[in-house]
Amino acid sequence: MEMLVASAVGVLTTVGIYLVLRLRTFPVIVGVSLLTYAVNVFLFASGRLAVNHPPILRDEALSYTDPLPQALVLTAIVISFGMTAVVVVVALGAYLGNDNDLVNDPDNPEDAISKEPEA
Template identity: 70%
Template sequence: MELLVAIAIGVMTAAGIYLVLRQRTFPAILGVALLSYAVNVFLFTSGRLALDMPPVLVGDEYATGTYADPLPQALVLTAIVISFGMTAVVVLMALGAYLSSRTDRSDIGGEAESEARP
């Protein structure tokens, strides 16, 4: 099972990197979104995988082995909400740039100019 999760993280990261390296803003936003999924899942797995052991206390049982690790979950929970905030800011920046400059290219000058030529 660990292998499957690792593959999922890897594929999402790779796709995220590839999209971030595109020259238009929208794919870059999608790339950032994918990267945040990957990072969140990665952080989550640092508590190791556990099946059917949600960290909700039952009775007087407090032992570590009987519950999933709650700490990464708490960290990831806020990370998910914050990544929404980040995505929203990036979207607005992209939108603002597009509306103000009439182009959704992320690179003006520099590398893009040389590569944009056919």
């Protein structure tokens, strides 16, 4: 079982990194989401794996799995939704404003800065 989880984390990381290095916003967002899965699963797994030992206190239960990583990952999942949404709206704004969805700034930044009015 450990092998399955660890290899899943590895595959998610691989695909996530590859997509983050693409040139358009959408694959980058998908890539970041995959990296989020990988990180969340890794963090969760740092409590070690256990089947049928949920951290719900019962009289008949003998042991429980580690609740702390679960609590941390739970908020991480919700926050990652918020962050994805922010990145998506930024990507949308960039696309609508420039008519392209490239992640890289096509202009030379030197020119872009010197165009700004002097303070």
